[in-house]
Amino acid sequence: MLQHDRVVHHPLGGASYYFKESLLKYVNAQCSRPAVVLHVGAQPNCTPHIGNITTIATCFALGAALQTRFARNVRVKFVFVDSAPSPGHEIVINGVKYQRSLKQMGTLEEYKPAFIHVLDRLSELSGVPYETATQSFWRANPAFPNVIRSLVARHETLGARLSPETGRLAIRVPCPHEGCGLADKHGLNNEYHSDDRIAFICPEHGEHHISLMAPHEVERLEFNTPLRNLIRILLCSLDTDTSWIMCTGSDYAGFYQEQLTWRLLEQPATAPVIFYTPLILDWSGAKLSKGLYVKEDGYKYLVDAGHRYLLDGEVFLQTRDGLEALFKEVQDWVDKPYKLFRNYSLEYLEMQLVARGMGEHEWEEDK
């Protein structure tokens, strides 16, 4: 292996060049409404890993900075993506992919406590209050039915924009037949009727409908990630009391957001700020994937070498002062844009956590 000199360079480029000293002031100025809510979410299909925890911690660090430096009324809103597919419950029938969601399978309840544990401790460290919600939070928004109707009215053009692989708008509703709950993941067989009804097909129980004029039926809708993101951004744009800041991993920056969000907005100036958090990368520069680790025994070398805590949030939380060290580290990123608009390797993160007081080797027994 190539040895390195442990010297960190901090090249300025892009946003880090233009927001050298002024990032927080700029973000604060973008939040012109009385309250500030920092949104962060996760698909609760496993316990949180170091990547999720880093994103959540950065969100709390930004909240703390806005609260203490600008005396803003800030809180964090953690929203579980319970409409995401439940692992192992995706099936293909006649070339169409069907899923059962985390909500259908009760998976949310299994992993929720681990996320709450992380949120409780970060809230305590940052002094920023938080609340949690599921996707029904967005569906219960009074503007939701109108936003959906306006998007469905454009389903042909938006389908091609938001689902470039299928060209169809990925709207789904779990089959209402008792014990079924299958949903056409990509909305391939949906039919959009002129009377504001959408017909969905279950491979086992046939057609079922919802009417976009009936709010309690609209509440059953689920969406793929780009469509959900667009709906969320539109709802936050319409909120006159609260300025929203959407915190997300920086793998959603760039081409994804430009093509699947910004160019589709009619009024980008009212849209929330999207605040991208650094990714934690493996030796090759790929972001850590807990899914990969769970399913395929990936990163066995890390576990064998006693570094399981870098993959498994539950183990990380058992390290002495690990979360405290991570919070100090991410506060530094929020303070210094040259440390924010970039990603970090596992090796570097570990070095920083140890330097910031994380107890060493407490995770060894987990080998």
Ligand SMILES: [Zn+2]
């Ligand atoms: Zn069914």
